[in-house]
Amino acid sequence: MFDGSPSRRAFLKAAVAAGGAAALSACLDRAPDDPVPAGTAEFDTLPDRQHAWNDVCATDDHGNVEVPHHQILLYLDLSSDGPPTEDQRATTEQAFHVLDRAYERSHEGLLWSVGYSPRYFQRFDESLPERVDLPEPRALSPFETPDFDRQDALVHLASDRADVVLEAEQALLGEVDEANGVAVDTDLSGVFSVDDRRTGFVGAGLPAKHQSDLNGIPDGNPVPKQSPLFMGFKAGFAKNQATEDYVTIDEGPFAGGTTKHMANLRQRLKDWYDEEDQYHRIMKLFSPGHAEQGLVEGIGDNLGDDSGIDAMVDRIREDAESFGHVGHAQKAARANRDDEGNVKLLRRHFESADDDVASLHFPSLQRGISDFEAVREAMNGTDLTDVPTVRQRVNNGILEYIFAKHRGNFLVPPRRLRALPTVTGDAPMSGE
Ligand code: HEM
Known part of the structure; x- marks a missing residue:
């Protein structure tokens, strides 16, 4: 198991952020003695859903899923124009098989997925079936001007072990000969180039460890030690998350897949910590009712597996008028239920200290981007x-x-289509 000592955690986090072969070898020099659980060559035993992570993630005492502690996002562009070839597809699948063989599909091994952008699917003459809800990214509020990620593919690597995400990255890029004892016989370097690399972490202790000298976090180390996120609270209560079943596309050529929105949000938490008290932070993040009724203690662990937001949704206008505030979860929940009360979005967000700036990587899975x-x-x-x-x-x-x-x-196709799928849901490979 991961040696959770603060110095070791800080070291591995810095290594994930720094990346590169040097970081990896430094990391391997200091790798924990416990072996990383091995993967499998029986590929058919792996689930068809790339996003099926929950049953192999850690959970807390209330059964809430804990997103793996260390994460790397690789934004990849195909090195050629036009539709991918069967050769490129076969190489890609073989490179992915290295990860399958090397690491157990679990938070102690490696959880990962690959998704493809609307721009990628434009390489084909035909269009995606209309029922695949995958528009180009756009600004989603009147007050934002984000850059749009339109790279062909996004590989998302996650593990409780920093050395694993680093080594998996190096294996995909052909920078190591072996990954967890498995020969790296094929890699992606001839097929894709890396346009961007982003990293992150989540879990009790990690944001607090990272807070000093970070742009966006005020002096005085205000992030509570036990908080999994920079803002000082837990998120992702089981009852406020969609199930993996719910976010799975259930018909058409990409049945078994899902869609993924990936945002990156810069955080400026000076006023959050210096001007607000805990009462107002709870009001703003959860709802005025949560603050008034004292529902949230500390980072919110006492909430169990349900934020309790459903009771606060209908009173939002009244809250605005009487408290002068509305809550983040309270607002979002208004659109996050279907007619039967099911939650629509599965959020798996994690923090980042890339470029010494506090930010949040926000992957959200849902059946359709709308x-x-x-x-x-x-x-x-x-x-x-x-x-x-x-x-x-x-x-x-x-x-x-x-x-x-x-x-x-991004469209995260089912595993059978994870290597450069066509718009019609095929993945023909050379040599088959
Ligand atoms: C730094 C940024 C953010 C932080 C710290 C944060 C934190 C939280 C917390 C503490 C909750 C209540 C507990 C829970 O249900 O998980 C929550 C709920 C939620 N947040 Fe965020 N959030 C952030 C950004 C976002 C963004 C960008 C979205 C995008 C739409 C979002 C969507 C939601 C949704 C859908 C809920 C659940 C409401 C429901 O019960 O249906 N959050 N968030």
């Missing part, structure tokens, strides 16, 4: 700004503190 867009619109709370105290970014959830820097949309 579900995400609707929730984000509800979170904007523009409809509540006729109440005099609520302005577009002030007293309006956490909008004063977060700034969208990047947005991208």
